[in-house]
Amino acid sequence: MKELAGDGVPVTVTCRVLKLARQPYYRWLDKPSADAVLEQAYRANALFDAHHDDPEFGYRFLADEARSTGSGLADRTAWRICRDNH
Incomplete structure (x- = not known):
């Protein structure tokens, strides 16, 4: 519009x-956009970057990688984001 x-x-x-x-x-x-939606996008981007570097690892490793870059992320949240984005 x-x-x-x-x-x-x-x-x-x-x-x-x-x-x-x-x-x-x-x-x-x-x-x-709501702040929560923006934060979710940043978290998904951090997980995607970690997955791009090491595609054979699971969501727990990806969550650890995302946390090492400064993203506050729980394992369960990482699992949900990975599940939603296949």
């Missing part, structure tokens, strides 16, 4: 066509 507003289409019209309220749109525009 940002692109439409940049092209001159009013946000009010865009929200009406998409059947969205304006207030949540502006709230999202102010803060596009």
Whole structure:
């Protein structure tokens, strides 16, 4: 919707066509992603980097590698991220 507003289409019209309220749109525009989602992405990226370096190891080793780079990560969280991302 940002692109439409940049092209001159009013946000009010865009929200009406998409059947969205304006207030949540502006709230999202102010803060596009939640802090928890961003932290999850950083953790997944750390695990992916560790897996790229040593693809034959499991989630516990990957969690140890991610922790060595400064990411606070529990083994269970590492398992869940690995499971979700195959």
